[in-house]
Amino acid sequence: MLGLGNPLMINDVPLFAAPARVDPAAVVNLELSVLEWFRDGYATVLIDLTGTRFCDVKGFTFLARTHGQALSQGGELRAVIPRGGAVFRGFAALNLEHFIPQFSSVDQALASTRESRARVPGSPCCVHGIYTPRAVR
Numbered sequence: 010m011l012g013l014g015n016p017l018m019i020n021d022v023p024l025f026a027a028p029a030r031v032d033p034a035a036v037v038n039l040e041l042s043v044l045e046w047f048r049d050g051y052a053t054v055l056i057d058l059t060g061t062r063f064c065d066v067k068g069f070t071f072l073a074r075t076h077g078q079a080l081s082q083g084g085e086l087r088a089v090i091p092r093g094g095a096v097f098r099g100f101a102a103l104n105l106e107h108f109i110p111q112f113s114s115v116d117q118a119l120a121s122t123r124e125s126r127a128r129v130p131g132s133p134c135c136v137h138g139i140y141t142p143r144a145v146r
Contacts, residue, residue, distance in 0.1 A: 031068035052084025087118040
């Protein structure tokens with residue numbers, strides 16, 4: 010089942026489904042889930058926002074911060090956002106489309122990950138600006 014704690018794994022890339030409302034409570038759950046996967050060595054993550062109807066400023070801040078963490082590990086956040094929706098308009102209003110790669114479908118986002126390395130086992134992990142070593146599994 011596609012969800013926060015147990016994302017769907019496709020081509021060694023975790024795919025998280027964001028809830029319909031990305032409010033402060035949802036952001037806490039998203040942060041905990043994504044951070045766990047970063048600590049396990051996944052540098053690129055996908056967040057599917059196609060079912061999201063509302064995203065407050067904390068949600069957009071979470072996306073920007075998550076993308077920064079992914080970049081520091083040699084990956085990136087890939088946001089799946091349908092054109093014309095509330096999240097798409099929020100991205101445009103905040104100019105996030107120039108910073109965070111966004112795709113209109115999961116397939117499109119996954120096709121782009123084949124060109125980059127999705128997992129970097131044993132590489133340093135940046136968590137809230139602090140570099141911590143990660144054990145190689």
